[in-house]
Amino acid sequence: MPDGVELAVELARFADDKQAEDIVVLDLQGISTITDFFVICTGTSLPHLKAVRREIMQRSGDALKQKASAADGTFESHWLVLDYGDVIVHIFHKDKRDVYALEDLWSDAPRVEWNPEAAAGVSLEATAVTREG
Numbered sequence: 065m066p067d068g069v070e071l072a073v074e075l076a077r078f079a080d081d082k083q084a085e086d087i088v089v090l091d092l093q094g095i096s097t098i099t100d101f102f103v104i105c106t107g108t109s110l111p112h113l114k115a116v117r118r119e120i121m122q123r124s125g126d127a128l129k130q131k132a133s134a135a136d137g138t139f140e141s142h143w144l145v146l147d148y149g150d151v152i153v154h155i156f157h158k159d160k161r162d163v164y165a166l167e168d169l170w171s172d173a174p175r176v177e178w179n180p181e182a183a184a185g186v187s188l189e190a191t192a193v194t195r196e197g
Contacts, residue, residue, distance in 0.1 A: 066128060068093075068150035072101035073178045074128060075120055075146075075153055079105045080180040082119040083112075084155070088167060089176035102170065103153045106161050110139050116155050117144050124148070 066074060072089045079087055084105035093100045107113040117135070124130045130148055137144040142157030143164065154166060 066130070068100040069176060071128065071130060071148060072103050072151045072176060075103050075124060075148070075151060076105070076178055077180055078120045078123045079103065079116050079153070079155070081123075082116045084116045085158070086161070087180075089178055090167070090170055090173040091176050092170065092173050095170070095173055099147075099152045100150045101152070101176070102166065102173075103151060104156070104161075104166055105154070106156050106158050108158055110157070113139055113142070113144060113155055113157060117146065120146060120153060120155075 069091070076087050076089050084107060087103070087105040090102040090104065091100070092098075092102060105116065107116050121132060121135070124132070132146040132148055132153075134147040135145070136147070137155075142160040144155040146153040146155075156164065
């Protein structure tokens with residue numbers, strides 16, 4: 065079973081595989097008591113939001129044996145949330161992401177650098193956490 069950072073990176077890769085845009089992984093350890101990591105991504109249309117959510121949910125169950133403990137939000141709200149405990153995935157429609165501005169709200173959280181081209185299950189020793197600014 066992957067640890068928090070590995071799970072966050074894998075979920076980001078699954079979103080990337082469905083062409084989610086502007087994927088960011090934030091490290092909230094020591095900042096939030098809610099979760100350790102956010103994966104934030106953007107879909108370009110309602111069908112795209114559905115496809116990204118379906119891809120993440122299916123592949124996390126199949127490949128990682130991890131199921132979201134909760135899935136919230138409606139497609140009409142343009143904001144979907146998947147809760148994996150240590151990781152919360154936020155899937156925004158492009159028109160809503162800037163409205164909620166989670167990256168600004170959590171600007172003190174370092175970003176986790178991840179490589180979308182790396183194969184799933186590869187060691188994440190090279191994964192770095194960086195502070196912007």
